[in-house]
Amino acid sequence: MARMTMIEAIRDAHAVAMERDSDVVVLGEDVGYFGGVFRCTAGLQKRFGVERCFDTPISELGIVGTAIGMAAYGLKPIAEIQFADYMYPGYDQIVSEAARLRYRSAGEFTCPMVIRMPTGGGIFGAQTHSQSPEALFTHVAGLKTVVPSNPREAKGLLLAAIADPDPVIFLEPKRLYNGPFDGHFDRPSVPWSKHEAGDVEPGYYEVPLGKAAVVREGSAATLITYGTMVHVALAAVAESGTDVEVIDLRTLLPLDLETITASVRKTGRCIVLHEATLTSGYGAEVTALVQRECFYSLEAPVLRVAGWDTPYPHAQEWDYFPGPERVRRAIDKVMEAE
Amino acid sequence: MAARKTTKNPNVSAEEMLGYYRDMLLIRRFEEKAGQLYGMGLIGGFCHLYIGQEAVVVGLEAAAEEGDKRITSYRDHGHMLACGMDAGGVMAELTGREGGYSKGKGGSMHMFSKEKHFYGGHGIVAAQVPLGAGLAFADRYKDNGRVTFTYFGDGAANQGQVYESFNMAALWKLPVIFVIENNQYAMGTAQKRSTSTEEIHKRGEAFGIPGELVDGMNVLAVKEAGEKAVAHCRAGNGPYILEVKTYRYRGHSMSDPAKYRTREEVQKMREERDPIEQVRAMLLTGKHATEDQLKEIDKEIKEIVNASAEFAKESPEPDVSELWTDIYAEAPAA
Numbered sequence: 001m002a003r004m005t006m007i008e009a010i011r012d013a014h015a016v017a018m019e020r021d022s023d024v025v026v027l028g029e030d031v032g033y034f035g036g037v038f039r040c041t042a043g044l045q046k047r048f049g050v051e052r053c054f055d056t057p058i059s060e061l062g063i064v065g066t067a068i069g070m071a072a073y074g075l076k077p078i079a080e081i082q083f084a085d086y087m088y089p090g091y092d093q094i095v096s097e098a099a100r101l102r103y104r105s106a107g108e109f110t111c112p113m114v115i116r117m118p119t120g121g122g123i124f125g126a127q128t129h130s131q132s133p134e135a136l137f138t139h140v141a142g143l144k145t146v147v148p149s150n151p152r153e154a155k156g157l158l159l160a161a162i163a164d165p166d167p168v169i170f171l172e173p174k175r176l177y178n179g180p181f182d183g184h185f186d187r188p189s190v191p192w193s194k195h196e197a198g199d200v201e202p203g204y205y206e207v208p209l210g211k212a213a214v215v216r217e218g219s220a221a222t223l224i225t226y227g228t229m230v231h232v233a234l235a236a237v238a239e240s241g242t243d244v245e246v247i248d249l250r251t252l253l254p255l256d257l258e259t260i261t262a263s264v265r266k267t268g269r270c271i272v273l274h275e276a277t278l279t280s281g282y283g284a285e286v287t288a289l290v291q292r293e294c295f296y297s298l299e300a301p302v303l304r305v306a307g308w309d310t311p312y313p314h315a316q317e318w319d320y321f322p323g324p325e326r327v328r329r330a331i332d333k334v335m336e337a338e
Numbered sequence: 339m340a341a342r343k344t345t346k347n348p349n350v351s352a353e354e355m356l357g358y359y360r361d362m363l364l365i366r367r368f369e370e371k372a373g374q375l376y377g378m379g380l381i382g383g384f385c386h387l388y389i390g391q392e393a394v395v396v397g398l399e400a401a402a403e404e405g406d407k408r409i410t411s412y413r414d415h416g417h418m419l420a421c422g423m424d425a426g427g428v429m430a431e432l433t434g435r436e437g438g439y440s441k442g443k444g445g446s447m448h449m450f451s452k453e454k455h456f457y458g459g460h461g462i463v464a465a466q467v468p469l470g471a472g473l474a475f476a477d478r479y480k481d482n483g484r485v486t487f488t489y490f491g492d493g494a495a496n497q498g499q500v501y502e503s504f505n506m507a508a509l510w511k512l513p514v515i516f517v518i519e520n521n522q523y524a525m526g527t528a529q530k531r532s533t534s535t536e537e538i539h540k541r542g543e544a545f546g547i548p549g550e551l552v553d554g555m556n557v558l559a560v561k562e563a564g565e566k567a568v569a570h571c572r573a574g575n576g577p578y579i580l581e582v583k584t585y586r587y588r589g590h591s592m593s594d595p596a597k598y599r600t601r602e603e604v605q606k607m608r609e610e611r612d613p614i615e616q617v618r619a620m621l622l623t624g625k626h627a628t629e630d631q632l633k634e635i636d637k638e639i640k641e642i643v644n645a646s647a648e649f650a651k652e653s654p655e656p657d658v659s660e661l662w663t664d665i666y667a668e669a670p671a672a
Contacts, residue, residue, distance in 0.1 A: 124383030
């Protein structure tokens with residue numbers, strides 16, 4: 001067992017996958033010679049050769065499209081989009097080709113690929129380096145969407161994503177690359193070396209897609225979240241003094257509805273939290289499902305805490321970011337309702 | 339008016355040369371100051387410095403006329419200063435303050451000035467290229483004789499939308515100069531590792547767009563090429579491509595340690611090709627300026643840059659209510 005950052009754990013997942021399957025190839029901007037702007041692929045080109053870990057031009061459409069071709073032919077490409085915000089030129093290929101290939105060929109061709117993208121804010125990236133576009137993927141039938149929240153699970157989820165027979169969008173919360181971030185931006189940052197989820201097992205293991213984790217058990221309310229917000233939620237709950245159960249979804253699609261409903265039926269109150277903008281965000285889907293599945297157990301309206309419906313700001317990052325203070329207020333509110 | 343002293347280049351007066359020196363030095367000192375403020379934590383996030391590339395914008399601005407437009411990518415501070423935007427307003431945008439060109443909403447990569455016909459800094463690689471073609475379309479539509487300088491990098495030159503823009507610009511004979519600022523690195527990837535052919539300026543050939551390679555470390559060469567391109571566009575001949583070979587001394591952004599190239603490579607460029615030193619040497623050896631005159635300019639620039647930094651520190655942070663403005667003309671009911 002080694003303590004790793006999320007960057008090191010993701011790098012390790014690549015190495016393990018490449019070691020056991022010669023069809024796994026890695027491509028993206030700066031991923032080869034330079035090792036990735038966040039260093040997630042550092043050393044892979046040296047170890048596995050330029051044929052298996054290679055640089056692409058700045059051509060997101062081309063990166064995604066060629067990866068789809070590779071996947072259709074039997075390779076297992078892992079494509080890195082340098083920031084999720086750069087994905088849009090490749091979005092057509094993701095939606096019209098990757099997600100649909102299996103369906104329109106009646107299963108004759110498939111697209112077993114992973115598209116990795118750093119997501120979310122908290123690093124002063126402003127509007128073109130901070131977005132959380134997960135709902136743009138979960139809205140598309142044929143894609144799976146994964147958002148890890150710590151190094152150990154990032155490795156296992158990435159290995160499961162690589163093994164998966166369908167295209168998987170793997171969103172890496174960049175604010176969590178080096179440590180768990182609880183939203184208290186004015187406090188010293190904590191490295192993963194100080195957190196037990198930085199313990200990463202060596203070798204191959206999977207964290208299955210479609211399984212959520214209850215990261216804090218509680219009885220008063222259920223807080224459903226994923227990615228960076230898992231740590232924000234835990235901090236807010238600790239500070240609120242309310243016994244809130246916190247669920248880390250880990251995979252947005254397929255969604256672990258069983259874990260959600262078991263919790264909300266127990267607590268009767270529910271908050272959904274994400275960093276992405278509120279309107280038509282992923283929280284709307286979770287809220288609708290909770291309402292359908294747990295209607296007779298609910299003692300309060302389901303609340304959503306999310307980024308405001310604005311572009312991700314440059315100067316006012318912490319006014320935008322749904323930090324522990326906003327989550328605490330939501331906890332108080334959901335507890336107030338009779 | 340005093341007789342103009344000429345330099346070796348008959349088209350350029352000593353005053354103009356001094357002007358280029360001053361404009362390039364302003365960009366360099368501004369960027370150095372921005373780097374310092376970044377180091378002090380006053381600027382956060384992404385900040386892409388233009389140091390080393392100064393001759394490109396200064397040379398092309400020398401070929402521009404009032405009303406001509408410019409649009410560029412995220413390495414945009416130099417373009418703004420070169421077209422006459424206020425250093426304080428740019429610096430205050432970097433620090434995310436109310437006095438910034440975008441009231442702190444845009445940051446380093448996103449500033450605009452209608453007055454100076456500057457259509458932005460754009461954070462997404464190559465996204466500004468079709469916009470530049472559109473600006474030129476509007477000029478052609480209005481038949482006003484204006485041209486648009488559409489800047490992008492060698493990295494951006496591999497985005498598909500560049501070629502869609504080339505085709506439309508040629509098809510519709512748009513007065514647009516596609517300026518490829520080839521600093522030889524697409525973020526951390528050297529040109530040879532990302533680009534199939536070395537001669538990017540020839541990529542217009544398939545569309546019937548003439549292109550040429552320009553020494554981007556030499557402001558006079560850039561100006562001359564710019565004038566030729568501008569004349570081509572103004573005469574209604576459609577677009578023109580300039581591949582301006584340049585070099586950035588700093589990393590891609592402030593967080594880039596630039597480990598993908600050697601220190602020697604950077605050092606060699608600085609020592610042998612520096613655009614500001616070249617003009618300085620021309621001015622002094624041609625006796626078009628004295629050391630004292632240049633010192634005076636240095637001093638003046640220092641004052642402008644220091645004042646911009648002071649303004650950027652003093653200007654208040656935007657009010658929280660600004661989060662909700664400028665999203666729609668009229669905010670939709672919640």
